Amino acid sequence: MLLKKKYNKINFINLFFLIIITYLVYDTGIHSDDYTIIEVFEYNYLQNLFNFKTLGQNIFAPGNYYLIYWIYYFAGNEHIFLYEICKIIICFLSFLMIYLFFSDYFEKRISSLISFLFIFYPVHDSINYWLMTCGFILTLSLSMFAVYLVKRDYFKLSFFISLLGSFTFYSSPPFVLGLGFIFLYRKQYFKLLIIIAPIFIYLTYYLFLKFYFDNYSFDNKINNNIGYINFFLNFILQVISAIDTQFGINFFLKIFYSFSNFNFYIIIFLPLIFIIYFFNIKPIKIKKELIFSFLIIILISLIMFSFSGRYFHSSFNLGNRTVIYSSFVLFFILAYLSKHRILYIFFISIIFISIFNLSNHWKVWNNKQNNIINNLKTNQDLSVLNTDYVFFINNGYSSLGKFSHIDFIITPWLLNTITNNMNFKSIYLNSNVIVKSKKIYNKKYKSYYPLYDINYVYDTENNTLYKLSKSQMINLVSNFEIELRHWTQIVLNNKNLFLINKFENLKYLYE
Numbered sequence: 001m002l003l004k005k006k007y008n009k010i011n012f013i014n015l016f017f018l019i020i021i022t023y024l025v026y027d028t029g030i031h032s033d034d035y036t037i038i039e040v041f042e043y044n045y046l047q048n049l050f051n052f053k054t055l056g057q058n059i060f061a062p063g064n065y066y067l068i069y070w071i072y073y074f075a076g077n078e079h080i081f082l083y084e085i086c087k088i089i090i091c092f093l094s095f096l097m098i099y100l101f102f103s104d105y106f107e108k109r110i111s112s113l114i115s116f117l118f119i120f121y122p123v124h125d126s127i128n129y130w131l132m133t134c135g136f137i138l139t140l141s142l143s144m145f146a147v148y149l150v151k152r153d154y155f156k157l158s159f160f161i162s163l164l165g166s167f168t169f170y171s172s173p174p175f176v177l178g179l180g181f182i183f184l185y186r187k188q189y190f191k192l193l194i195i196i197a198p199i200f201i202y203l204t205y206y207l208f209l210k211f212y213f214d215n216y217s218f219d220n221k222i223n224n225n226i227g228y229i230n231f232f233l234n235f236i237l238q239v240i241s242a243i244d245t246q247f248g249i250n251f252f253l254k255i256f257y258s259f260s261n262f263n264f265y266i267i268i269f270l271p272l273i274f275i276i277y278f279f280n281i282k283p284i285k286i287k288k289e290l291i292f293s294f295l296i297i298i299l300i301s302l303i304m305f306s307f308s309g310r311y312f313h314s315s316f317n318l319g320n321r322t323v324i325y326s327s328f329v330l331f332f333i334l335a336y337l338s339k340h341r342i343l344y345i346f347f348i349s350i351i352f353i354s355i356f357n358l359s360n361h362w363k364v365w366n367n368k369q370n371n372i373i374n375n376l377k378t379n380q381d382l383s384v385l386n387t388d389y390v391f392f393i394n395n396g397y398s399s400l401g402k403f404s405h406i407d408f409i410i411t412p413w414l415l416n417t418i419t420n421n422m423n424f425k426s427i428y429l430n431s432n433v434i435v436k437s438k439k440i441y442n443k444k445y446k447s448y449y450p451l452y453d454i455n456y457v458y459d460t461e462n463n464t465l466y467k468l469s470k471s472q473m474i475n476l477v478s479n480f481e482i483e484l485r486h487w488t489q490i491v492l493n494n495k496n497l498f499l500i501n502k503f504e505n506l507k508y509l510y511e
Helices: 002-025 033-044 062-075 080-102 108-119 135-150 155-168 172-186 189-212 228-247 249-261 266-277 288-308 318-324 326-337 341-378 380-384 412-418 470-478
Strands: 386-393 397-400 403-407 423-428 433-436 439-442 447-449 454-459 464-469
Touching: 002 080, 002 108, 002 266, 002 341, 033 062, 033 412, 062 080, 062 135, 062 155, 080 108, 080 135, 108 266, 108 326, 108 341, 135 155, 135 172, 135 189, 135 318, 155 172, 155 189, 172 189, 172 288, 228 249, 228 288, 228 318, 228 326, 249 341, 249 397, 266 341, 288 326, 318 326, 326 341, 341 380, 341 397, 341 403, 412 423, 433 470, 454 470, 464 470
Parallel strands: 386 423, 386 454
Antiparallel strands: 397 403, 433 439, 439 447, 454 464
């Protein structure tokens, strides 16, 4: 009878988190590359389903492609609710698999809490609400579930799940190798082999395609020309940016500005969290095998990204998906704070509020995105215009307080997708552009655009098309306010920061 009551309690708590996950995820919409993938799949998804010359995720992330990408073909732009359902299912299944993994180490009630907090931790919100990157959390959860299974001697099933996790996304190596360390620590070498053999199969497959097929040279996750010095500098910046994102100014700014979209529904949920968790607080103790496993995940991820020279840590922008690795420090934070009741309650409360606030930000921005796209499609001035270029301004990103967050028409291929029926080429202008050689120059993409005597500028904020002279265009470009992507843009520039000068993909932010 006692076991039955405990079982029902566990199920009630997980059902409670299912309700929260459903609320948080639903109506957060589609974003960025989603629009382009929809356009591509409307024409050739079924034809290219098993065409390995398409140079896409069916090559380097086949699990993500075949498990998730089909939804783009069937849902298109019309059945958005299908994307929401898909994201909810992925988040909740991931929650359950991570919960099972942690239930071997913690009280089940605590396992539910830390699984939820890790998945929805505010510094990597893109993996929850941007379908294209849900593969990050799915890869991790499958890897953790494989560990859970192999502990119970389900060797064949565990190997299959680990293989599926390894091939789901190219984010898999740090997860699988780090979690495999659990069995190295225990000296259970056969179980270690069951877990990590699939990742070596995937790495062999990936590197074989990367280096032996010229057609796949487009992949830039490994910089073929990186040297020892650049690798070392990359690693330094990875470490500095990871610390900043998890403990520093970047972290506190993300939490602070999340309150600019305060979600009043937290008033309903937070008291329930208090009832379930805060009347009986016990210190959280992390076993050594988990400590070493999580540290190895973080270390391998830093090394992996150092080879690419990309994906530096920041809690803002859609690139924050890569912050999931360094977010394993959350468990160390919770373990420490659980010994201090007031700090523990305060920290978890703030994180929960921030999670709800960020969900609200994605929902509000989704609604604004839809309005902008609808304005573009119905604007009469744009529909009859026939010219070489139209320059777009405003709403390149969502604004989370003072910071640019969710990418929108700042992405050239997205802007081209949503204006593909227009009789002009669409160019977005912001603080990344300057006037150079009597042309408009984009510092990020290193592209030039002509200046005409009459230039067309469309303001997405007020749905208005303007005609500007060359001098007016120069004045416009010269007076853009900087779009903040990182707090260091406020205090630094490329003239006084040696390290930034070594990274071509970052210099445009500081010039």
